[in-house]
Amino acid sequence: MTRKQARMRRRRIRIAGFCLAGCILILGIVCGAFHHYVSQFPEDKIAENIYVGTVDLSGLSKKEALEKLAGQKKADQKQTVSLTVEDQKAEATLEECGFDYADVKANVKAAMDYGKSGGLFGRYKSLRKLSKEKVVLSPEYTLDQKATENILEERAVPFAKHAQNATITKSGSGLQINKEEIGETVDKSGTIKAIKKHLNDSWDHGSFAMEAKVKEEQPSVTEADLSTIQDELGSFSTDAGGGERWKNLKNGVEKLNGTVVMPGEQISVHDVTAPYDEEHGYVQAGSYENGQVVDTYGGGICQVSTTLYNAVLFSELKVVKRYPHSMLVSYVPPSRDAAIAGDTKDFVFENNYDTPIYIFGEIDDDNQLCFAIYGKETRDKTRKIEFESEEVSTEEPGVKYKADAELALGEMEVTGSAHTGKEVKLWKIVYENGKQVSKDVINESTYSKADKTISVGIKTKNSSAAAVVKEAVSTQDKAKIQAAISEASSMESSSEQ
Known part of the structure; x- marks a missing residue:
């Protein structure tokens, strides 16, 4: 170099x-x-011009941001969604549908962290960007699946043009089948997805309307299914009587008449005939309650279930639930009754045949409450069935005296009828070709006794006379009560002189 x-x-x-x-x-x-x-830019504050959805979180702490978003959620929950089904409107608030912000904490964290992590130049670039345009973090809006499904089931599904099952009716000319029709129902999952999509894609945080999603609905009972119903499997009838009680019998029978039960399906008589109130066609009539006969809406419905129970027995359908009355009834032998009592007693049976059955019920021209069950007969032609009630034990009623302040002193009035108590077994006896092939106990029933109730009057201005009779009534001794009445009458007469 x-x-x-x-x-x-x-x-x-x-x-x-x-x-x-x-x-x-x-x-x-x-x-x-x-x-x-x-x-x-403070570490504990969100930078300016940062939004979660439409909510401006500029300069807020984490706590303040969460509170502001909670306030927005409350406002959002008040908005309504209106769904059109067959020109009908079904509405619900978003709150009813379980509307929520799925990731609000994550959104606030992302807003708080914006421009506060990474290299110096990257942070500067991100924060500088905020002076020119806002940064919008998108929340995920969700619905409670079960709550929304329930809303749709209750308010939207009834408006759909549903499939019509094939039906069967009985008239003088026999059994006629009416063909089924394909229909539509609300696609609940599809509708919920559509609502969520709208909320997360184009929602302006106001109330909105949309078409409900629908799908084809096939009938569950077809003409082909019912074509096998040709034979009477079993029937039974009881006298329908009269008065207000008769109206309840007719109403209950009409609710059960025409019911088709598919193979393996169960029927609850309570569920088909209830609720028992004026709105649903029932009147007040006598029924058992705490060992006495009292007037209640639907009084007499137990005779409907009892008559059907006997038709079920002769049809040899499977009995799932059956309860006796608290006391004996007069229209069937002991242990052949089936009581209905709110949520505690019900008659439930199952179609254990391989083909559908049809329940026909009416009160005929002879005032007989009748049930007949039709289906496809598969039993031996020589098969015959009998039912026998066996009394295991009996308890005779007594007499019970009760002081009555509304009844004149010394007057005696029967206010509760007597009923014998019994324990009973019901035997099912089967014959084929004229010979007995089986005898089995199919139920056991206990009926409580009810004493005859006699009210004894203690109504008088003479409190001492009333006390004498009341004391005698507490002994439940007829002779002492009669003696006390005589004594009290004398005391009352003396006080009047």
Whole structure:
């Protein structure tokens, strides 16, 4: 290397050093400026111009941001969604549908962390961007699947043009089948997905309307299913009587008449005939309650279930639930009754045949409450069934006296009828070709006794006379009560003189 070349090299090194020093100086100045800009944004506050959805979280702490979003959620929950089904409107608030912000804590964290992580230049660039445009973090809006399904089932599904099952009716000319029709129902899952999509894609946080999603609905009972119903499997009838009770019998029978029960399906008489109130066609009539006959809406419905129970027995359908009355009834032998009592007693049976059955019920021209069950007969033609009630034990009723302050002193009035208590077994006896092939106990029933109740009057202005009779009534001794009445009458007469 020549001297000249060496000098040139040393010169280039000096220039490079100056340039590097300059660059370092400039970089230091720039970094200082970046750091100064970034340091203006507090670590515990969200930067300006950051939104979650439509909610501005600028300058808020984490707690303040969560509170503000909670307030927005409350406002959102008050909005309604209106669904159209067959030109009908079904409405619900978003709150009823379980509307919520799925990731609100994550959104607030992302808002709080914006521009506060990564390299200095990246943070500066992100924060600088906020001065020109807002950053919007998108929340995920959700619905409670079960709550929304329940709303749709209750308010939207009834408006759909549902499939019509094939039906069967009995008339003088026999059994006629009416063909089924394909229909539509609300697609609950599809509708919920559509609502969620609207909420998360284009919702303006106001109430909104949309078409409910529908899908084809096939009938569950077809003409082909019912074509096997040709034979009477069993029937039974009881006298329908009269008065207000008769109206309840007719109403209950009409609710059960025409019922088709598919193979393996169970029927609850309570569920088909209830609720027992005026709105659903029932009147007040006598029924058992706490060992006495009292008037209640639907009084007499137990005779409907009892008559059907006997038709079920002769049809040899499977009895799932059956309860006796608290006391004996007069219209069937003991242990052949089936009581209905609110949620505690029900008659439930199952179609254990391989083909559908049809329940026909009526009160005929002879005032007989009748049930007949039709299906496809598969039993031996020589098979005959009998039912026999066996009394295991009997408890005779007594007499119970009760003081009555509304009845004149000394008057006696029967206010509760007597009923014999019994324990009974019901035997099912089967014959084939004229010979007995089986005899089995199919139920056991206990009926409580009810004492004859006699009210004894203690109504008088003479409190001492009333006390004498009341004391005698507490002994439940007829002779003492009669003696006390005589004594009290004398006391009352003396006080009047």
